[in-house]
Amino acid sequence: MTRTTSILAAAASLLLMSAGLAACATPTAPGASSGTPAASPSSETSAPADADIDAAWLGGGTMIAVLTRGSSTCVPVPSDVGYADGVLSVELSDPQAGQACTRDLVLRAFAVVAPEGVDPAEDLEIVVSGPEASGSVELAGVAGLVPSDGLQDGGVPTAGWSTAEGVIALLTWGSSGCPPVVQDALVSAPGEITVTLAESPADRICTSDFAPRVTLGEVPGIESGTAYELVLQGDGLEGTRIPVAGVN
Numbered sequence: 001m002t003r004t005t006s007i008l009a010a011a012a013s014l015l016l017m018s019a020g021l022a023a024c025a026t027p028t029a030p031g032a033s034s035g036t037p038a039a040s041p042s043s044e045t046s047a048p049a050d051a052d053i054d055a056a057w058l059g060g061g062t063m064i065a066v067l068t069r070g071s072s073t074c075v076p077v078p079s080d081v082g083y084a085d086g087v088l089s090v091e092l093s094d095p096q097a098g099q100a101c102t103r104d105l106v107l108r109a110f111a112v113v114a115p116e117g118v119d120p121a122e123d124l125e126i127v128v129s130g131p132e133a134s135g136s137v138e139l140a141g142v143a144g145l146v147p148s149d150g151l152q153d154g155g156v157p158t159a160g161w162s163t164a165e166g167v168i169a170l171l172t173w174g175s176s177g178c179p180p181v182v183q184d185a186l187v188s189a190p191g192e193i194t195v196t197l198a199e200s201p202a203d204r205i206c207t208s209d210f211a212p213r214v215t216l217g218e219v220p221g222i223e224s225g226t227a228y229e230l231v232l233q234g235d236g237l238e239g240t241r242i243p244v245a246g247v248n
Contacts, residue, residue, distance in 0.1 A: 051070075051134060052069060052135060053068060053135040053136060054067035054137055054164040055124075055126050055163055056160035056246070057139065058111060058160050059171060060148040060158065060245070061120025061121075061145040062147045063111050064111065064112055064114055064126070064139070065110070065160065065162065065171070067164060067167070067216070069106065070108065071104060071105075071106075072102055073100075073101055074099060074102075078092060078093070078110060079091050081115060083114075083117055086125060087125045088125065090128045090129070092131065108216070109169055109215075121141045121142065121143045122141040123139065124138070125138050125139075126138075126139055137163055140163075142160075142245050142246045145245055155172070157170060157172045157240065158170075158171045158245070159245065161245065166219050166222055167219075168244055168248075169216055170195065170215045170216070171212055171213070172213050172237070173210060174211070174213065175209060175211075178204055178207070181197065181215065182196070182217035183197060187220075187228075191228055192229055193228050194231045195230050195231070195232050195233065196233045196234050197233065228244045230244055
């Protein structure tokens with residue numbers, strides 16, 4: 001699969017994205033409480049070995065969301081991504097010393113650029129290793145995906161079903177410090193899911209970068225095997241319609 005220069009350049013932005021999420025954002029993820037959990041050293045919130053790993057296709061197969069469980073404010077940062085013999089390997093960076101993390105345990109996600117040779121139409125084994133999460137998952141291939149270049153397309157959002165039941169991954173572009181937060185995600189018509197994004201506080205301080213952000217949403221009452229389209233509301237994306245890659 002051919003990768004454009006801008007997509008490859010997005011790999012550098014991913015590190016900024018993950019760092020920004022950990023430093024100045026508190027995203028909502030499936031299972032997160034509405035309150036503000038107390039912070040603690042990152043060593044107390046590290047995911048156990050052999051943790052559950054989930055994944056989703058994004059950007060028409062040009063990117064992959066990797067989902068882990070842990071503190072919502074300390075999203076893992078990938079340090080190395082490789083592909084060989086049909087296996088995508090993702091190595092995570094060591095957590096920052098003394099980093100304060102909330103004590104919640106939620107699904108959170110980061111995105112990686114799919115290396116050359118990855119075919120989104122084929123099943124992909126993903127192996128994650130690192131101090132905060134370690135495990136593997138098989139991501140089912142999806143035929144007919146059209147590669148999307150988020151930078152050249154002006155930051156067009158994309159979405160995909162994750163391997164976690166009923167959970168969608170939404171890829172948007174903008175400040176890594178101010179990712180969208182899903183207020184609710186509900187089936188609004190046959191084959192249609194309305195995702196409402198929470199309005200950002202007026203005094204929220206955002207970084208000035210333009211990076212990919214992954215936001216998760218749990219959708220109740222979906223029909224297994226049905227193709228869905230998202231209708232986005234809020235956060236400047238009112239009325240935007242995007243197909244959800246794959247089925248849940």
